[in-house]
Each structure stands twice: as structure tokens, then as C-alpha cells.
């Protein structure tokens with residue numbers, strides 16, 4: 618019998634991703650959480666501890682999805698999952714609108730109401746959260762999180778590992794560096810360098 622998907626994580630983000638995977642027609646057999654995690658996640662049994670990643674792989678599981686909101690931890694656990702030989706699947710809502718010319722990596726979550734427009738690229742392990750819009754020719758880096766209701770105009774780039782808080786807006790052609798944290802509701806009208814925290818309208822670097 619075909620085995621289902623193994624989801625890494627068992628918190629709020631995992632709940633949403635399990636339901637996305639189900640909406641795509643996939644079965645989720647187990648979540649794997651940390652030691653103090655809950656016992657079930659929207660009806661899926663939760664195993665505790667990362668030793669279960671290897672154990673389930675040995676028992677024939679092949680597909681995994683890393684459903685952890687933290688960009689760094691998602692990247693780290695994805696490396697472990699890939700080392701064990703899993704295939705990283707995507708979790709994409711049927712209620713998201715993805716351009717046929719968009720390029721998507723693997724291990725990506727795209728939630729309901731999100732839009733990815735023409736010729737944009739979304740790299741591995743990125744999250745395009747509920748109702749966020751990524752317009753044409755954008756370049757969303759690896760393990761980025763674009764939080765709910767963000768709006769990116771055309772030709773925006775976001776470097777690897779960056780987090781755009783809820784409701785951020787970015788005008789066309791702007792570049793946001795790698796490992797940036799952009800506070801909720803910020804409006805980006807000029808480039809943001811790597812590794813900084815920026816907040817406000819317009820967004821200014823504070824750290």
C-alpha cells in the first residue's frame with residue numbers, strides 16, 4: 618500500500634499544511650514534533666523526536682514536508698529529511714492562484730488566497746502565506762517566509778532566509794537582502810541590505 622506524507626512539525630503551521638496536503642488529495646500519516654509536542658495535529662498522530670525521521674524512512678515512507686514557521690529550523694530539518702532520502706513535496710492550496718509561467722522549487726507552502734504571478738520564482742522551502750501576493754517577475758529566495766496579506770509588486774527580489782511580517786508591502790523593482798526581518802506592516806520603497814531588521818512606513822533599518 619502507498620504510504621502517506623510525513624510532516625515535520627506539529628504546531629500551528631503544521632495544522633495549516635496538513636490541511637493543504639489533504640486538499641491536494643494526499644494522505645498525511647504522521648507528524649513529527651519536538652519532545653514536548655501535542656499528541657495529535659488536526660487528527661494526525663504526532664511522534665516525538667527526530668529519530669522518527671529515519672525510522673519512518675526505513676519503514677518505507679518516501680515523501681515528507683517540513684511544516685515549521687522558523688526559517689532557520691525549517692532549513693535545518695529539511696537538510697536532515699533530504700539526507701535520509703525523502704522527497705520533499707509541496708503543499709499548495711487549490712485556492713491559491715499560481716501562474717503557469719511561475720517556477721516553483723520543492724518543500725514550498727502556498728496558502729489559500731495567495732497569488733504568484735507570471736514568471737516569478739519561488740525557491741525551495743519558501744512559505745507564501747495566506748492571502749499574500751507575489752506579482753510578476755519576482756524572485757523569492759530559499760526558506761523565505763512571506764507572511765499573510767503581504768503584497769509584493771512586480772520585479773521584487775527577496776534573499777534567502779528572509780521574513781516579511783504580516784501585511785508588508787513592497788513597491789516594484791525593490792531588492793530585499795538575505796536573512797532580513799521586515800516588521801509587520803512595513804512598506805519598502807528602497808533596497809534593504811542583507812541581515813538587517815527594518816520596520817515602518819517607509820521601512821527603515823533599526824538593527
Ligand code: JB3
Nearest residue numbers: 625626627628629630631649650651654667684685686687
Ligand atoms: O503566522 C502564521 C499564519 N503562522 C505561524 C507560522 C508560520 O509559524 C504560526 O502562527 C507560528 O507562529 C509558527 O508556526 P509553527 O512553526 O508551527 O510554531 P509552533 O506552533 O510554535 O510549533 C512549533 C512546532 O515545531 C511544534 O510542534 C514543535 O514541537 C516543533 N519543533 C520544534 N523544534 C520541532 C523541533 N519538531 C521537530 N521535529 N524537530 C525540532 O527540532
